[in-house]
Amino acid sequence: MKIALAQINPTVGDFTGNTKKILEFAARAAEQQAEFVIFPELAICGYPPADFLEKKAFVDRAAQAAEELAAWTSAPGRPALLVGSVMAVDSAIGKRVRNVAVLLAEGRATFVQQKMLLPFYDVFDEQRYFEPATSQSLVSLNGQPLAITICEDAWNDKDFWPRQLYPVDPVDALMQQWQTEAEQLDRYPRLIVNISASPFNQGKPAVRQKMLAAIAARHNAFVVMVNQVGGNDGLVFDGSSLVLDPTGTVVARGACFAEDLVVVNVPHTSAAAPLGCDEIAEVWQALVLGTRDYIRKCGFSKALIGLSGGIDSALVAAIAVEALGAENVVGIGMPSEYSSLGSIEDARYLARNLGIRFELLPIHDVFAQFQKTLEPLFAGTSFGLAEENLQSRIRGTLLMALSNKFGALVLTTGNKSEMSVGYCTLYGDMVGALAVIGDVYKTRVYQLSRYANREREVIPRNTIEKPPSAELRPDQKDTDSLPPYEVLDPILEAYVERFLSAEQIAKKQGIDPALVRSVLKLVEQSEYKRQQAAPVLKVTQKSFGTGRRFPIAVKVQV
Incomplete structure (x- = not known):
């Protein structure tokens, strides 16, 4: 037949x-x-x-x-x-x-x-x-x-x-x-x-x-x-x-x-013929297809991305360009007083490599006005998380204004490591229609970024090599708040995807049990954020979304 x-x-x-x-x-x-x-x-x-x-x-x-x-x-x-x-x-x-x-x-x-x-x-x-x-x-x-x-x-x-x-x-x-x-x-x-x-x-x-x-x-x-x-x-x-x-x-x-x-x-x-691509290539193709179909099946054609000069937003931009074409992707740089000149240049360099439109909207003045407005209530307090998140929320507001004005969907740039431990800001960097790499751990972000550069330099070398930072306060590094991603990601994978206990993870990975418990506590405390996040493209066995259902108001012993 x-x-x-x-x-x-x-x-x-x-x-x-x-x-x-x-x-x-x-x-x-x-x-x-x-x-x-x-x-x-x-x-x-x-x-x-x-x-x-x-x-x-x-x-x-x-x-x-x-x-x-x-x-x-x-x-x-x-x-x-x-x-x-x-x-x-x-x-x-x-x-x-x-x-x-x-x-x-x-x-x-x-x-x-x-x-x-x-x-x-x-x-x-x-x-x-x-x-x-x-x-x-x-x-x-x-x-x-x-x-x-x-x-x-x-x-x-x-x-x-x-x-x-x-x-x-x-x-x-x-x-x-x-x-x-x-x-x-x-x-x-x-x-x-x-x-x-x-x-x-x-x-x-x-x-x-x-x-x-x-x-x-x-x-x-x-x-x-x-x-x-x-x-x-x-x-x-x-x-x-x-x-x-x-x-x-x-x-x-x-x-x-x-x-x-x-x-x-x-x-x-x-x-x-045998299967023609390895696991990294498969994940790349899945993210490209998922991004393309989400935007087009929702009736849109263009995407907006906040480009910080960091590796996460760079990877999302590269995926979006392959999914939609460079003419349909716009990058927006929104530097604050804590953004390094190198990060701004890295974002420009990325946009040139991708052939996308890039616009710069500095947020210094807006941030200053917000601080002035809040000054009577913030008086006597030190600069901290509220001020850091305020910068992120200003950026989210600007992106959504551009989205409404020009009919382009905002793609969020947070990875699975950040979403797991809550290293992300509600109504800030979590603003958007689709979490393209929300099921991609940070260590895999680096692997995919090198894959994006397999034929030519798309993501700037400096973006890949520099220490990751949110740049929301002077000299900030991700490792100020989190273990190195090489340590963090295996803990998260074991807990989020395989449901291992703190004791099992510590024993299998040879890690201090106190460190493991501190990470797991962050995961449990961040459930309320994840349930307000954009839809996540699923590429692992257990992603955040409909396939992982946990209550928010709980008291969990980790």
């Missing part, structure tokens, strides 16, 4: 645009004589639709779009389509909707497979919305039997995972059905199809491939997985669709972080 993997980038709620895109990819596949075109999970409505699923009009519109797609297949010679969608539940008991894969052929829906395993961990909350399938069955297309699954349905292989999350394995159940009918079905190659909306995090594409390879080898089957690509809010989907043969060898592969149409004959024997 000639199969097309249609790896598309849908937008949540854009039924017209998504349907048009599906038909465009289907027509391209038909031109290549594909018999069967496979699209990602919930391709019709976009993933994740969240509480839009509570709206009847949303579900009805998905049904209308499916009918339109079915009608396209009625013309002679057109391929069948497998499309992810949402459908209303007929029963009066249980959830109102179901997550389905709909097989469209000869002008109608010939088969519907309902998702059985509904993830409810990290960023997933599917049990909130969907009614799980109670059973699944094989279906035949042009004589070829198909075992159709949806994303999580393939993520419960007892031979691959040390702990199963669910009591059933839909893939195993479908293959048992195949075995029962082996006398009739084994004339055909075993074919497992999985439509997915599997979000990216560091290293996940490689894990996903290994898992699917294990399924292929275990069941002596070809596995076809079609994954969504693109950014939707804080989630980034990498695509990386795959076809694997019964030995677990990849015989066809979709692009990473880009739409793609891959047409392949199954059975197929030629091995595909």
